[in-house]
Amino acid sequence: MQPSNNSTRDGILAGLGRFTHKKRGLVTALSLATLALSGVLIAGGNEFEDGNQPPPSIEAGRALQLVSEELPVTSTNTVTYIFSHGEWDWSEDRFENDLNASLIDLQEIDLEVLSVSTAYDDKENPVHLAQHVSQDGKRTAVFVQFGGTDEQVEHELGNIKDSISSENLEVLVTGSLVISHDFDRLLEQDQIRAEIIGLPLSFLILLFVFGTLSAAALPMAIVALMLPLAIGLSFLISHYFPMTQYSTSMISLIGIAVSIDYSLFMISRFREELEAGATTEDAIATMMHTAGRAILYSGATVAVGLCSLFYFSETHMPSMGMGAFIAVLGALLYSLTLLPALLSFLGARINSLRVPIPGANRKTKFWETFSTQVMKNPVRWLVPAMAVLLLLGSPFLNVQLTAGGVEALPPDLESRQALEILEDEFPAFTASVVPLVVVFEEGQDPYSKEAAQGMESICQGIRGIIGVISIEHPMCKPDLFDLEFEQWPENDRILWQTTVSENIAMIDVATTFASGTDEAEQLIKDIRTQTVDSGQEVLVGGWSSFEVDMKQHLSDRIPIVLAFVLILTMVLVWMQVRSVVVPVKAVLMNILSVSASFGLIVVVFQEGLLADALNFTPQPLDLMVPPLVFGIAFGLSMDYEVLMLSRIHEAWNETGDNTLAVSTGLQASGSLITGAAAIMIAVFSGFIFADVMIIKSIGFALAIAVFVDATIVRAIVVPSAMRLMGKANWWSPRFGKGV
DSSP states (O other): OOOOGGGGOOOHHHHHHHHHHHTHHHHHHHHHHHHHHHHHHHHTOOOOBOTTSOOTTSHHHHHHHHHHHHOSSSGGGEEEEEEEOSSOOTTSHHHHHHHHHHHGGGGGSSSOEEEEEOGGGSTTOHHHHHHHBOTTSSEEEEEEEEOSOHHHHHHTHHHHHHSOOOSSSEEEEEOHHHHHHHHHHHHHHHHHHHHHHHHHHHHHHHHHHHOBHHHHHHHHHHHHHHHHHHHHHHHHHTTTSOOBTHHHHHHHHHHHHHHHHHHHHHHHHHHHHHHTTOOHHHHHHHHIIIIIHHHHHHHHHHHHHHHGGGGOTTSSHHHHHHHHHHHHHHHHHHHHTHHHHHHHHHGGGGGOSBOOOTTTTOOOOHHHHHHHHHHHSHHHHHHHHHHHHHHHHGGGGGOOEEOOOGGGSOTTOHHHHHHHHHHHHOGGGSSEEEEEEEEOOTTOOSSSHHHHHHHHHHHHHHHTSTTEEEEOOGGGOGGGGGSOGGGSOHHHHHHHHHHBOSSEEEEEEEESSOTTSHHHHHHHHHHHHHHHTSSSEEEEOSHHHHHHHHHHHHHHHHHHHHHHHHHHHHHHHHHHHOOSHHHHHHHHHHHHHHHHHHHHHIIIIISOTTHHHHTOOOOOEETTHHHHHHHHHHHHHHHHHHHHHHHHHHHHHHHOOHHHHHHHHHHHHHHHHHHHHHHHHHHHHHHHTOSSHHHHHHHHHHHHHHHHIIIIIIIIIHHHHHHHHGGGGGOOOHHHHTO
8 A cells, every 4th residue: 555645745834843843742732732722711710691581682671681680680680489289279377377487598698688577477359469479378378578689699599499499388489589590500510411422422432443543642732722712712702702612512512522533543553654654743644635635624614504593683593603613723723733643643653552342443344335326226235225314303393492581401401390380370471471661862851750651651552452451560551650659559669669760661561372373473562563553662572572583584584595605515526526516516515414303303302202312301402492492503514525536536636537537535534534524423422311401402413414414415425326427526617616
């Protein structure tokens, strides 16, 4: 076997490889020094936004932001304790005595307790009891409002949840901040769990692929440097660009997979050149010129998919795209600098420390033989394969989408269970609430009859909307302003003090329609119709409002994103293989593999095929999942396509025989791509066991997309389609050949 002809070529990457070989000590030292930089960046902290809330760029998000800024002590600072007993009724003295004894422990919490509302405060008031007592009388809710900002209350959440207990009563805790805190905690646990699952599995696969400990350890070294640098950079960027806690999950999800995969291809080419008799320096140069070039194009195609997420500016997808983008850049940086330096140190010792794993590093002719069989009768193989892909993708035609909610958390989580009990069993909470945020103009006096008269007509119009139960607020009652404030009914005084500032007023609209339903979406549109021509700025907040705006935003931008990703990807593949047909075909094949994953996530998560096994409640897909999966999975699928096509194109240049080039290219890349796909599936599978639904569904979809692409698409569709097109695969206009 002779060294590749590429070893005699010198390009930018080959030159970088030779430089790295000569300065390997310096390059390694500088790479290790980035660990210190990463530590400094992480120590500097972050300014992550809450990824569980609507972004401020959307109407519901701006409403929420104004409320948090203008009304720092609102219902978000209220924690709900639900006390229950299987046999006792709430009205019994023993129930009341146990409950009151438990509430004494509120003194242990390092926060001012502004109010404690229990059923026993007004036992004869049916409206009060509807808020505090379940329909069967076995449960009662206690609402405790704490002083301080969201951050101060969140800091004490541990004590808030643990301080209240009872010997005889079961106590469940919920509330907006409790649920948000649980989201963040579970997200962090999901990331750790996924890494605990994915990294050891990836290392075992590397041992099987390489057969030596020294080769298998190098990709893990790349991961060890990439992760802290990418996380540190995400912390830094969060001070200047909106980032959420989901960005670090994306760094782990994408960064580990591509770091190991890029290293796998680089090391394999290096060993191949050494085996052919090349010197270490020439092997490094050839590796950089071939595999290095391939992963650079591969990284570019992944980046194109991720860049599409930035166009969804009124969602949290830009933050998630930024996290993944940083991870890919980190993987490329270390794969093209540190990895060649480490390989220069090792040289032929890359094959040392062999591991006794049966079948490890075994060379077979499987891919060459199989692809040859496929190409003998391409139509017989292509038609069934396409049918299977279309069948797998067909369930996506019935997809249902939602902006998410508490259902995205595990069904056995206390804060979710308590909230669902409150909404299902307490009469006052069976209605959904749509918050309106009235924004006063500069100089406008909220505490005036004139302002209330302006709002009264809006309130009257809203009361006539189908699905509205009530809208009650002092701003809707101009006659109140004929009285002194002290003469107002107590409920109106409390409502005014807690929901009105100099700049805004928050007015709740009680409705019969549950969030996420078509009726709720229509109700939001009807409310906006009533407020748009009123002359008063009124923001419609809440989850249903967020969902309406998100759906409109996505439907407006998805066609542009699709065109951007598909066209730019085809251009990148064309630049790699100098062909017009191959890029178009590659894009079409990847659309099929991604659509197959779309269909399966509908079957699994919407229809609930694996609900018990994966511990989730069947539900519509989160609105962000399809664009996220498309942006990431399409790039990753093209990742394999580019790496495989680079070997096929290399063989075509050497032989001029299309059929031979396909079988040779598949044989050269087949086992590596299989190993790389197995690694990605291992990494993504770790996220399938996540507790947060959006992470679970993305991990599943990516694992399926990679599996389908590495099996049906690469093994059957690509060789059969390449065979049918023959030499036309490699046609390119004259001007393209010199690019």
